[in-house]
Amino acid sequence: MPEIILTELDSRFRDRIAAKLGDKSFMHCFACGSCTASCPVRRLDEKYNPRRLIRMAILGMKEEVYRSEFIWICSYHSTCLNRCPQKVNIGAVCDAVVRMAEEEKKRGTERKAGERLAETNARAITKEGQKFRNAVRALVPEVAACFICGSCTAVCPEALIDEKKDPRRFIRKVNLGLRDEAFLDEFKDICATHYRCESRCPQGVKINRVMQALRELAEEDGYTYPESLKELER
Ligand code: SF4
Numbered sequence: 001m002p003e004i005i006l007t008e009l010d011s012r013f014r015d016r017i018a019a020k021l022g023d024k025s026f027m028h029c030f031a032c033g034s035c036t037a038s039c040p041v042r043r044l045d046e047k048y049n050p051r052r053l054i055r056m057a058i059l060g061m062k063e064e065v066y067r068s069e070f071i072w073i074c075s076y077h078s079t080c081l082n083r084c085p086q087k088v089n090i091g092a093v094c095d096a097v098v099r100m101a102e103e104e105k106k107r108g109t110e111r112k113a114g115e116r117l118a119e120t121n122a123r124a125i126t127k128e129g130q131k132f133r134n135a136v137r138a139l140v141p142e143v144a145a146c147f148i149c150g151s152c153t154a155v156c157p158e159a160l161i162d163e164k165k166d167p168r169r170f171i172r173k174v175n176l177g178l179r180d181e182a183f184l185d186e187f188k189d190i191c192a193t194h195y196r197c198e199s200r201c202p203q204g205v206k207i208n209r210v211m212q213a214l215r216e217l218a219e220e221d222g223y224t225y226p227e228s229l230k231e232l233e234r
Pocket residue numbers: 028029030031032033034035036050051054083084085086087088090
């Protein structure tokens with residue numbers, strides 16, 4: 001949790017979230033951490049922490065909440081809600097906070113917060129990233145339905161050999177618009193196309209088609225075939 005500076009707390013922030021949500025129940029959080037323990041986004045990186053996010057919202061740490069990447073990344077699939085003893089709907093809180101942040105930015109009434117929000121947006125997904133994501137989604141529309149359950153990774157033989165070869169993480173890069181990271185990820189060239197992942201995906205994501213789309217788009221954009229694979233083919 002970032003340092004709490006009392007003079008910078010916004011005592012009305014949680015009431016504004018409650019008004020936006022039409023529900024005060026997120027204030028009943030008693031910081032048990034069940035949400036964090038079950039959150040698939042958290043498994044990607046420890047910095048994504050729903051319990052901390054709710055704590056910051058309740059304390060009035062508005063700037064920190066707006067700057068948090070988590071509010072943009074939370075995929076709102078309610079694993080946490082099912083586990084939460086207080087029935088806090090964290091996905092809905094993230095959604096409300098994102099809408100509040102966007103409204104503040106639009107009105108321009110809190111210029112400083114707006115500037116920080118723009119930075120957060122830029123970090124979360126750039127224009128180039130959106131263009132890339134749209135290009136992949138045009139070829140494989142169901143990629144947007146991935147809710148990062150990890151069923152694909154659990155059955156992927158490549159992931160068993162090397163944890164860096166992670167289909168869930170790869171699909172996430174696409175949905176976050178991380179173009180360069182996806183293009184430079186050799187997993188798309190190594191994937192053995194045996195469909196085990198697809199047979200397990202509850203969302204029907206055709207992971208092999210995503211890999212193929214990425215290979216084609218990378219080639220169109222001038223990304224070269226990985227040197228490591230050229231070596232293997234010699
Ligand atoms: S599971 Fe619910 S009560 Fe527990 S920390 Fe998360 S939001 Fe709070």
